[in-house]
Amino acid sequence: MRSEGQVRFIKISSRVQMAAASVALALLVGWGISMASMAWTQYRASADRASLLAREAHVATQEERMAAYGGDLEGVVEDLKARQEFLEAIEPMLPEDIREGETVSDSSSEAAETIEKVGALIPEARGLAEIEARQLAFVERLTRFADRRAERTANAMQKLGLDPQATLRRAEREALGGPLEILATSASGEVDPRFERLGLSLARMAALEASLDAIPQVSPTNMSQTRMSSGFGYRRDPFTRRGAMHRGLDFKGPRGSPIYAAADGRVSFVGRKSGYGNVVEVSHGNGVMTRYAHLSAFTSRVGDEVKAGDPIAKLGKTGRSTGPHLHFEVRINDRAVNPRPFLETAQDVLKEAREPDAAGSNE
Helix, strand or coil: CCEEEEEECCCCCCHHHHHHHCCCCCCCCHHHHHHHHCCCCCCCCHHHHHHHHHCCCCCCHHHHHHHHHCHHHHHHHHHHHHHHHHHCCCCCCCCCCCCCCCCCCHHHHHHHHHHHHHHHHHHHHHHHHHHHHHHHHHHHHHHHHHHHHHHHHHHHHHHHHCCHHHHHHHHHHHHCCCCCCCCCCCCCCCCCCCHHHHHHHHHHHHHHHHHHCCCCCCCCCCCCCCCECCCEEEEEECCCCCCEEEECCEECCCCCEEEECCCCCCEEEEEECCCCEEEEEEEECCCCEEEEEEEEEEEECCCEEEEECCCCEECCCCCCCCEEEEEEEEEEEEEECCCCHHHHHHHHHHHHHHHHCCCCHCC
């Protein structure tokens, strides 16, 4: 610390060091989501990773850190404070490391050597060097955690026939911006590439996990009152008796039975469509839309925000229909896909994707 033109060294007790390190644990999820809106304008998956890894290889060498500790201890303290402010928004959700196949740099060996050298040459600064090493270890572990969570979510989406990369590209396009707040990890305003990599990894994780709620996962009818009467694909048309493509599932049941939203979303259409009769459409984000047709009544309006399982209409036989039933479609980028895999497996797949990250704790 510099005071009245003189430099004074500060001894930091182990209790203070532990307290400083523990401050780094706070609010991962909220911060990760807010980071997404800023970081996606910079995100390019493979290129960013390669670029950041290359930059990580050139930052904070032992010689540079030794020079900093020896020549400008006050600057080191300011850098650590800036990093601490960066980390204070992160919650303690760290499992054990999974190092096999990871692409995140590991500075633990270099940090240990730096601590020993600093401790030998500048004993008063050893505590600061230990705090810096703990911060970097925390950042690297959390980056692995975010990458692992994102990968697990991406795998779950692929099991359901969805493209996680398309979701990430769409999240980038749909970022609306807002006030620019520069996050720095040094007193000079620069960002350590390891911290930048953490931000990108958390943004990717947040974008993928936010998309899970858009996946149809709830039956649109009460299956104790209805039954599936027609599947997705080619069938004999009930009117022409000729082969035709059926782009959804039919659920036969009593007129007036409640119809439910299959996933969280926003009601985007309520009205009539040729052949479908009365229709409700719900947009779920990420290009996913569900359509509910042949309805007898509406219980939702355009603009309504709905949760999976909320009632939105009543079963009927309007439009091109031979009897009371629901025609249910799932469309991705306006292309009809088979809803059955979503309704039969989505809940189990998504439950697995949302479970606490236990994989790391067992390795």
